[in-house]
Amino acid sequence: MTTNPDQTKPTAPPIAITAAKEPSTLDVSVGPQHPGSGHLRMLMRVDGDYIVSVDPDIGYVHRGCEKIAEYRTAVSNIPHLERPCIIDAIHLNWGYVLPIEELQGIVVPPRGQYISTIAAEMNRIMSHLYWLAINAGVFSGHTTIFMYAFGDRDLFIELAEMLTGARLTYSFLPPGGPRRDLPAEFQDRLLKLLDYFERRLVEYDRIFFSNPLVIARAKGIGTLKRDEAIKLGMTGPVLRGSGVKYDVRKVEPYGAYADLDFEIPVFEEGDSYARFLVRFEEMKQSIKIIRQALEKMPKGPIARKAPLIIPEGEAIGRVESSRGELTYMVKGDNSDKPSRVKIMNGSFRSLIALPYLIRNVHVADMPIIYGSLDYWPVEADR
Amino acid sequence: MVFGAMYEGIKHIFKRTFTLKYPYQKVLLPKGFRGRHILYMEKCTGCGICAWICPERCISFVPPADGKEHPQNPENRFPQYWYARCCFCHFCTDYCPTGALDYSPDYELAEYDRELLVWSPERLSKVPTNIGTYRSVFHGNKGSMGVTYEPVEKQPKT
Numbered sequence: 001m002t003t004n005p006d007q008t009k010p011t012a013p014p015i016a017i018t019a020a021k022e023p024s025t026l027d028v029s030v031g032p033q034h035p036g037s038g039h040l041r042m043l044m045r046v047d048g049d050y051i052v053s054v055d056p057d058i059g060y061v062h063r064g065c066e067k068i069a070e071y072r073t074a075v076s077n078i079p080h081l082e083r084p085c086i087i088d089a090i091h092l093n094w095g096y097v098l099p100i101e102e103l104q105g106i107v108v109p110p111r112g113q114y115i116s117t118i119a120a121e122m123n124r125i126m127s128h129l130y131w132l133a134i135n136a137g138v139f140s141g142h143t144t145i146f147m148y149a150f151g152d153r154d155l156f157i158e159l160a161e162m163l164t165g166a167r168l169t170y171s172f173l174p175p176g177g178p179r180r181d182l183p184a185e186f187q188d189r190l191l192k193l194l195d196y197f198e199r200r201l202v203e204y205d206r207i208f209f210s211n212p213l214v215i216a217r218a219k220g221i222g223t224l225k226r227d228e229a230i231k232l233g234m235t236g237p238v239l240r241g242s243g244v245k246y247d248v249r250k251v252e253p254y255g256a257y258a259d260l261d262f263e264i265p266v267f268e269e270g271d272s273y274a275r276f277l278v279r280f281e282e283m284k285q286s287i288k289i290i291r292q293a294l295e296k297m298p299k300g301p302i303a304r305k306a307p308l309i310i311p312e313g314e315a316i317g318r319v320e321s322s323r324g325e326l327t328y329m330v331k332g333d334n335s336d337k338p339s340r341v342k343i344m345n346g347s348f349r350s351l352i353a354l355p356y357l358i359r360n361v362h363v364a365d366m367p368i369i370y371g372s373l374d375y376w377p378v379e380a381d382r
Numbered sequence: 383m384v385f386g387a388m389y390e391g392i393k394h395i396f397k398r399t400f401t402l403k404y405p406y407q408k409v410l411l412p413k414g415f416r417g418r419h420i421l422y423m424e425k426c427t428g429c430g431i432c433a434w435i436c437p438e439r440c441i442s443f444v445p446p447a448d449g450k451e452h453p454q455n456p457e458n459r460f461p462q463y464w465y466a467r468c469c470f471c472h473f474c475t476d477y478c479p480t481g482a483l484d485y486s487p488d489y490e491l492a493e494y495d496r497e498l499l500v501w502s503p504e505r506l507s508k509v510p511t512n513i514g515t516y517r518s519v520f521h522g523n524k525g526s527m528g529v530t531y532e533p534v535e536k537q538p539k540t
Contacts, residue, residue: 076437079471144391151400155529158518165416165485171471179476180414189520207390212383 025052030366032060039377042354046363054358054366056351062381069341074100074310077338078171085347085379086168087130090116090123091321092379093173096341098254098317099330100175104307110256112177112302117256118190118293119163119172120319121286122156125197127322128279128286129153135371136276137208140217145208152200155193162186177303187294194287201284209280218273222357222369225270232353236324236346237282238373241275243268248320260292272372279374308336323347323374347380402531408514410534411487416472418488419463421506423452425482428459432474432483440467441474447504454480460503465491486510 030042041057065084069077081096082089094116101108108116133149136142157167162183164170172178208214224234229242239246247264249257265281267274310332317328324346331340350373357369402409411417423446433441443459451458461474461483475483488510493499516531 072437073435075473075477076435079437079469079473155520158529161415162412165412165414165472166470169469169471171473174473183412183414192520203390207387211387213387 032057039381040375042358042366044358044363044366049362049364051358051361051363051366054355056354058351058377059381061378063378065382066341066343069338071337073336074308074338075174077341078174079169081341081343082169082171083378084343084345084382085321085323085376088123088127088322088376088379089168089170090120090172091319091326093171094120094255095317095319095321095326095328096330097173097175098319099315099328100310100332100338101306102315102317103311103313103330103332104175105311106176106304106306108177109301109304110298111181111300113256114293114297115178115182115302116173117260118182118290119160119170119178120255121289121293122160122190124322125283125286126153126156126160128283129156131279131322131371131374132204132208135374139367139371140214142208142211142214145204148200148204148207152197155197159186159190159193162189174306176306177301179303181302182297190290191294194290198284198287201280204280209276214276215273217365218276218368218372219269219271221272221361221365222372223269223271224353224357226268228356229270229353232356233349234324234353235349236320236322237275237278238324238346238350238353240264240266241278241372242270248318248325252318254317254319256293256296257289259296260289262289262292272368275372275374309334310336310338321346323376323379324349343382345379345382347374347376348382350375351380400529400531402516407516407531408512409531410514410517411489414485415487415489416470417486418465418470418491418501418510419472419475419506420484420486420509421461421503422482422484423460423503423507424454425480426452426455426460426503427480427482428455428457429479431477431479432461435473435477437471437473438467438469440464444503447502461506462503463501463506465499465501466496487513 025045025047028044028046030044032039032041039060041060043055043057045052065081068080072080078093078096082092085092129149129152133146133153137145137149160170161167163180163186164172224238224242226243229239229244234242243266245264245266250264262285265278265285267277310330312332312334314329314331319326326346327344329342330338333339354370354373358366361369428443430443433443440463441461444462445458446460472485475485490512515534517534518529519532520529
């Protein structure tokens, strides 16, 4: 048996165990398998319990909606263009239909405008209740509000089912006006529901928004200052939570909003709690809008016959969706299909702020900040 | 106060629940619910507008299985639905010029075999029988959670 002469030599110096002088960071991947993030992956660099930086990685639910829209007719585009955000289907549908109506030169009759407005505001309440249940409730560990908000959301869904025939994917507004008039018992039941929901909002306030545990977790977390919000191009509740009074319903009224009296809730703080409160106050304003619209509801036809062809030209439609300003650009070329559809939505813009907000905060604050943006991955990926 | 929040939760112990025990109890859906389609073969002219408007392209045209001729349908073709693709937008029903298509409250369309999801014109003509017998009644008073479900027979006629 021969011995290897090399074995007698020391092969490596002994490992020196010394304390690290520089702060050690660790890269953590959050998502995309829905740990409260939706279909979004966040590349998070943490230093102990503090987040150093976050890099959102999007595109997991990209469907190519804009390209598919070039192969479908103007009307048959509606079902798949409202799929990106099914809990906000009326707004996604309305934003797409406005430029087509502009190109075709159709003016929806007043009754149709009012019905669309009622449907849209009901949809805003439903969408904000979904946000309250999942993005605010579950993300902050408050499962009671999750149960309450989802239970009350179903009452609105039942009414939407009565009006449109579907629970979520309504396809309610083709070019020319809404598909159906208000059903017989709809108005009484909606008014009763609004009275009930107003009382429930007081309970929500006590159990969630005035709850000291929620305030302790959300107040002063993820502050977005007014100038930064404007510079980053925020829209919707995120922008209004930073103290900017901007709402498409007031700036460029569509539907019946010009005739209705409502306020735009604005909070100056710019933190997560301010964004919570903006949505809470918006639900109250939606109740006010629906009541007025039912009161002022004019008589007459609900819709006009729209041509099946989109004339040559380019038009832009803007609506205030639940997640911010939604812009559709539709280009027509005298055929029954649009030659180009471009979508810009509130979720994508909210995501731009995410790396700026989740910085030098605790890991446990990440879901709160993320939830306060009300980001919907499918809508942003389109 | 955190006790105020807890009190709000405790109050709900004494409220009535509004759960329906599906599939033993089914809810009666409102008129105009967009479930599966009903085809009136005596009205269909086989014009093909339903297939043109369909966003999912799930409608194809086939002759009737019994070979019977319909005077209003010169080409003797009727829509056949492929429910694996249908998105239930019901634009086909709204755009049908003769009213040959209709809504139905039938939503239980699951099958064990993919081929059974193709519904022939004869199968579409049958009126659904598995309709719910419970109707949601909205109370909106303080004692309830908004809504309860009651059998349809007990409903006061309004």
